[in-house]
Amino acid sequence: MFEVIDRDGLGRLGLLETRHGPVRTPALMPVVNPNKVLIPPAEMAQRFGAEVVITNAYILYTSKEQKDVDLHDHLGFPGPIMTDSGAFQQHVYGDVDVSNREIVEYQARIGSDLVTMLDVFSEPEHSQTRAAADVDETLRRAAEAVGVKAANAEPGFALVGAVQGGIHPEERTRCAQELSNLDVDIAAIGGVVPLMESYRFQDLVKVIVASKQGLRPRLPVHLFGAGHPMVFALAALLGCDLFDSASYAKYARAGRMMFVDGTRHAAELEFANCECPVCTQISPGELKGNERALAEHNLYVSFAEIRRVRQAIKAGELWELVERRCRAHPALLDGLKELRRHAQWLERFEPVSRHNALFYTGPETVYRPILYRFRQRLQERYSPPRRRTLVMFPEDGKPYMVHYRPAMEKVEAVCNAHFLVKSAFGPVPIELDEMYPNSQSLVPEQLDLEVLEASEVFARHFLAGAGYEFGVLWEGAATLTELEKRREDPNPLDWVLQRVRATSDMQFGRGAADALLAGQVELVRSKNTGRVRNVIVDGRHVLSMRAHDGLFSLRVEGGKVLHRAFPKPTLRVVVETETAEFNRLGKNVFAKFVREADPELRPRDEVLVVDQEDRLAAVGQAVLNPEEMVDFDRGVAVRVREGLPAS
Ligand code: GUN
Ligand code: ZN
Numbered sequence: 282m283f284e285v286i287d288r289d290g291l292g293r294l295g296l297l298e299t300r301h302g303p304v305r306t307p308a309l310m311p312v313v314n315p316n317k318v319l320i321p322p323a324e325m326a327q328r329f330g331a332e333v334v335i336t337n338a339y340i341l342y343t344s345k346e347q348k349d350v351d352l353h354d355h356l357g358f359p360g361p362i363m364t365d366s367g368a369f370q371q372h373v374y375g376d377v378d379v380s381n382r383e384i385v386e387y388q389a390r391i392g393s394d395l396v397t398m399l400d401v402f403s404e405p406e407h408s409q410t411r412a413a414a415d416v417d418e419t420l421r422r423a424a425e426a427v428g429v430k431a432a433n434a435e436p437g438f439a440l441v442g443a444v445q446g447g448i449h450p451e452e453r454t455r456c457a458q459e460l461s462n463l464d465v466d467i468a469a470i471g472g473v474v475p476l477m478e479s480y481r482f483q484d485l486v487k488v489i490v491a492s493k494q495g496l497r498p499r500l501p502v503h504l505f506g507a508g509h510p511m512v513f514a515l516a517a518l519l520g521c522d523l524f525d526s527a528s529y530a531k532y533a534r535a536g537r538m539m540f541v542d543g544t545r546h547a548a549e550l551e552f553a554n555c556e557c558p559v560c561t562q563i564s565p566g567e568l569k570g571n572e573r574a575l576a577e578h579n580l581y582v583s584f585a586e587i588r589r590v591r592q593a594i595k596a597g598e599l600w601e602l603v604e605r606r607c608r609a610h611p612a613l614l615d616g617l618k619e620l621r622r623h624a625q626w627l628e629r630f631e632p633v634s635r636h637n638a639l640f641y642t643g644p645e646t647v648y649r650p651i652l653y654r655f656r657q658r659l660q661e662r663y664s665p666p667r668r669r670t671l672v673m674f675p676e677d678g679k680p681y682m683v684h685y686r687p688a689m690e691k692v693e694a695v696c697n698a699h700f701l702v703k704s705a706f707g708p709v710p711i712e713l714d715e716m717y718p719n720s721q722s723l724v725p726e727q728l729d730l731e732v733l734e735a736s737e738v739f740a741r742h743f744l745a746g747a748g749y750e751f752g753v754l755w756e757g758a759a760t761l762t763e764l765e766k767r768r769e770d771p772n773p774l775d776w777v778l779q780r781v782r783a784t785s786d787m788q789f790g791r792g793a794a795d796a797l798l799a800g801q802v803e804l805v806r807s808k809n810t811g812r813v814r815n816v817i818v819d820g821r822h823v824l825s826m827r828a829h830d831g832l833f834s835l836r837v838e839g840g841k842v843l844h845r846a847f848p849k850p851t852l853r854v855v856v857e858t859e860t861a862e863f864n865r866l867g868k869n870v871f872a873k874f875v876r877e878a879d880p881e882l883r884p885r886d887e888v889l890v891v892d893q894e895d896r897l898a899a900v901g902q903a904v905l906n907p908e909e910m911v912d913f914d915r916g917v918a919v920r921v922r923e924g925l926p927a928s
Contacts, residue, residue, distance in 0.1 A: 282439060282466055283501045283522075284915040285905070288884060289599040290650070291493065291520035291630045294591060297501055299333075299361040299394040300437045301353070306501065307517045307594075309587045310335040310363055311580060312508075312527035313356060316344055319530055319576055322358035329580045330588075334358060335525045338388045338397075339367030342379060352391040363395035363525070364388045368443070368471065369506070372402040381422040385429045385440075393438055395467060398426040400443030403452075403472040405484065412447035415472075416456040419445045420463075427464045439466035441503065447472060448484050450491035457495025467501045468492075470521070474506035482512070482616030489519045490623050498909040510541045510586035514603045515616060517590045520630075524587075529579035533572045539579045541586050542609035547575060557581035597635030600649055604642040621648035628654050630906055632884040633788075634717035634830035641724040644731040647706055651718060654883075656707045656739055660746065662791045663783060665710060666774055668699040670767055671749040672760070673740070674711075676704045676724065681714035682776065688755060693773040696764050699749070705732050707739035712779040715812075715831030716787060777804055781816055785824070788833055788887065789843060789852060796846035797823055797839055818842075835887035837923040840900035844889050850879045852889045854903070854910060854919055861892035864899040865926055870919035878907035878918075888919055899924040 287294040295306040311325050313336045325331035336356065342348060352362055366384045367377040379387075381399040388396040399422060403415040423442045430436045442465030446452030460468055470492045476485045489504070496502065501522045507513070508526025516524065532539055536547050540555070550565035559578040560568070568574055593602040607617035620627065631650040639651065646652075672692055678684035681702045689711070692698050700711040705724050714720060728736075744752065751767065753760050781804065782794035789797075800819035807814050807828075816824040816833075823839030826832070835843070843852055855877040856870055864870055870890055882888060884906055890899040901921040903910070910918040 283499065285909070285913065286916070287595055288630075288905075289594045289597050289632065289635070290518045290627065292517040292590070292594045292599045293520070293522065294594050295501065295522055297522075299439065301359065301361045301394050302332075304333045304361055305591070306522040307513065307587055307590050308332055308523050309508075309513070309583055310523065310525040311529060311583075312336065312525055314530075315341045315355065318356070319533075319573065320580070322356050322360075322362075325580070326358070326360060328577075329584045331360075331584070333361040333363060333395075335363040335365060335395075337367070337369075338364035338384060338391070338393065339370055339377060339379060341391070342367075342384060342387050350391055352393055355391075361394045362392075363441070364391075364393040364397060365505075365525075366397040366399040368397075368400045368402050369474070371399075372404070372472075372474070381425055382429060385426045389429065389433060389436070389438055395441055396426075396430075396438045397441040397469065398422055398443060400445055400469075400471050403445035403447040405448050405472070405475050405481070407447040409447075409449045409452065412445070412449045412452045415445045415447065416452050419443055419456065420459050423460055423463055423465060430464070441465065441467045441469050443469050443471045443505075444492045444496070445472050446488075446491075448476075448488060450487060453488055453491035454495035457492045461495065461497040461500065465500070467503055467523070468496050469503035469505050469523075471505045473504065477507060477509065477512065480610065480612035482515070482610075482612045483619045485512070486515070486519065486616045486619040489516065489521065490626070493520045494626065497912050498905075499912045499914070508583070509544075510539055510583045511543065511606065511609060511613065513583075513586050514590050514593070514599065514606045515613070517594070518599050518603045526583060529583060530576050532579055533575035536569060536575065538568075538575060539582055541582065541606060555582070557585075597632070597637050601640050601642060604645060607645075608643070617645050621645065624648055624650055624653040628657075629883065629908075633886050634721075634832055636829070637721075639718040639722040641705065641722065644729045644735075647732055647735050652706045655716075655718075656743075658787050659708070659710070659743055662786050663710065663713075664786065664791065665747050665749075666699055666779055668697055668774075669750040670696055670698040670764070671744075671747075671752040672698045672700050672755050672764075673708075673752060674700065674702045674755045676702055679714070680720045681709065682711055685711065685755075688757075691761055692764060693771060695761065695771075696767045696769045697772050697774075698764070699774070703736060703740050703754075705736050707736065708743045710783060712776055712783045713787065715780070716784055717830035717832060720831060721829075777806070777813055778802070781813060781824075781826075784826070784831065784833060789835075790847065790881075792846065793843060796842050799842075833887065834902075834922060835900045837900050837925050840889050840897060840923075840925070844891070844897045849891075849895050850877060852879055852882070852887075853891050853895070854878045854882070854888045854907075855891055855893060855895075856898070858892040858894065861890070861896070861898040862927065864890050864901075864921050865924040867899070867921055867924040869917045869921050870899075870901065872905060872910050872913035872916050872918040875910040875918050878910045880907050882907050890919055890921065897925050 503523035508528030628650040785794040803817040805815040821838040
């Protein structure tokens with residue numbers, strides 16, 4: 282019932298099917314009080330763009346006269362409706378007057394589309410022992426709710442299971458893993474409202490990460506009670522697909538206005554500082570005390586932010602949006618800083634490249650998964666050309682090779698050196714200057730001290746294992762004089778070939794260049810730019826270099842070589858043998874037919890599509906990461922570029 286259409290980081294543009302129509306995600310569900318409707322759901326849909334609303338089944342259930350309603354009639358809303366169970370009332374009042382089974386059956390009876398179990402609200406102050414007990418009981422009830430759904434011949438609803446466990450990562454992950462083994466349709470991360478209310482965003486990040494680490498990727502993830510637009514981008518980046526908000530109404534009642542960078546009292550505003558339809562019509566003076574208008578403002582702002590998050594995912598700019606949002610409040614900045622501790626995990630979901638340039642927004646940028654990956658791969662995949670001397674350039678114009686060409690030529694006239702740029706993000710061998718994101722990134726000239734220090738550490742780390750005998754920092758003429766002492770017969774490197782070699786190894790793994798380039802190599806270059814376009818070996822077109830990210834597209838002839846050179850599972854996406862014939866014809870690989878995938882693959886990696894006998898069927902580009910490919914049963918896993926007809 283959930284399909285991922287596009288993604289950035291763990292953030293995803295998805296489509297959630299319900300009996301009352303589809304919901305695009307990330308989605309915000311405004312909370313509707315079933316007994317006191319402030320803004321009717323139909324208006325929510327028309328004016329604000331709500332595609333789904335949420336209401337509280339426990340409130341309906343306990344108000345005797347309203348009990349046996351048809352939910353869609355009662356709210357006058359033909360679209361998808363989610364219901365909550367009363368777990369939040371348990372948090373507020375300490376207890377509720379209904380059992381899990383009763384409230385789940387009740388939600389099914391009134392025609393809810395997304396039925397929530399009655400989870401045990403795990404408070405942040407619960408000890409690990411207490412949180413473990415909350416998790417045990419939540420899981421028992423989740424299984425019971427699954428039983429209720431299974432007893433229903435035509436359930437027609439999706440079941441929402443909850444992840445509890447307080448602020449204890451082990452409990453969160455355990456709850457998520459065990460919940461994933463049950464037949465629930467959506468996983469909701471609960472118990473987080475107190476964290477958000479007290480601005481404990483670092484703990485919020487820890488909780489979401491620990492929960493996501495246990496959840497199977499195919500499950501849409503709801504973040505209970507996340508209704509402030511400040512957190513949407515951050516939560517979406519961590520893989521939350523659904524949000525619900527009573528905040529718009531609660532804040533309005535208190536005269537408060539929500540913005541993407543915080544909350545302000547209407548009474549404090551001298552000037553209307555918002556471009557929403559409410560604020561452009563009504564002055565702050567009139568707004569104050571106008572609960573309905575304030576609620577509308579809060580909804581406009583919230584839905585605009587959801588659309589911004591969607592667009593950022595589409596454009597590959599979600600990290601930038603999050604980094605900007607997290608500067609709105611020091612507590613959010615702590616949440617952002619927490620992400621670097623999870624770089625290794627986040628990297629597994631990070632696309633290999635994007636359409637847009639990477640922007641430096643502050644010291645945190647240096648720890649983004651894509652940059653962490655580049656540094657990691659330099660250690661694991663890259664082999665520097667054999668040169669005793671290394672000349673290190675400071676970061677300057679881009680592409681580095683073009684900028685530093687005159688200096689390189691001067692050096693090459695006196696000795697045989699390799700060159701590296703000490704960038705803010707870490708060392709960049711000069712021949713990798715066009716590989717994403719080295720050329721496709723923007724860094725300020727004035728760097729933060731923390732970044733200069735980090736850059737130093739990254740460089741030292743790289744040099745320790747690189748095997749140069751002698752390294753100098755380029756300082757112009759003085760450096761040349763020094764290099765004169767090392768005079769050798771000039772034997773400069775073929776930089777075009779070095780680029781092809783280094784990019785191949787970085788992209789496909791160490792040894793790929795040796796395999797791909799074994800034979801008579803012909804490099805076809807662009808007439809305009811002189812850049813490599815196609816790599817032909819023994820008359821066979823094996824690789825094409827993409828202008829926008831400096832990475833190779835794999836051709837079927839190159840695929841054959843890599844298939845021979847690397848054993849299973851390297852670079853493989855294994856599909857059911859009966860379906861491989863479609864891929865041979867050039868049709869995309871659907872996740873449903875993927876059996877296994879190389880754990881080292883990442884979204885947008887070039888892959889080998891093979892059948893269960895490891896026969897190559899096609900080459901293409903991954904849309905999902907390996908865990909997702911294996912878990913999803915909807916959507917495209919690999920976009921096939923070229924099929925290989927059966928021989
Ligand atoms: N609403 C806000 N938090 C929660 C939670 O933890 N569980 C449920 N069911 N609803 C909530
Ligand atoms: Zn406004």
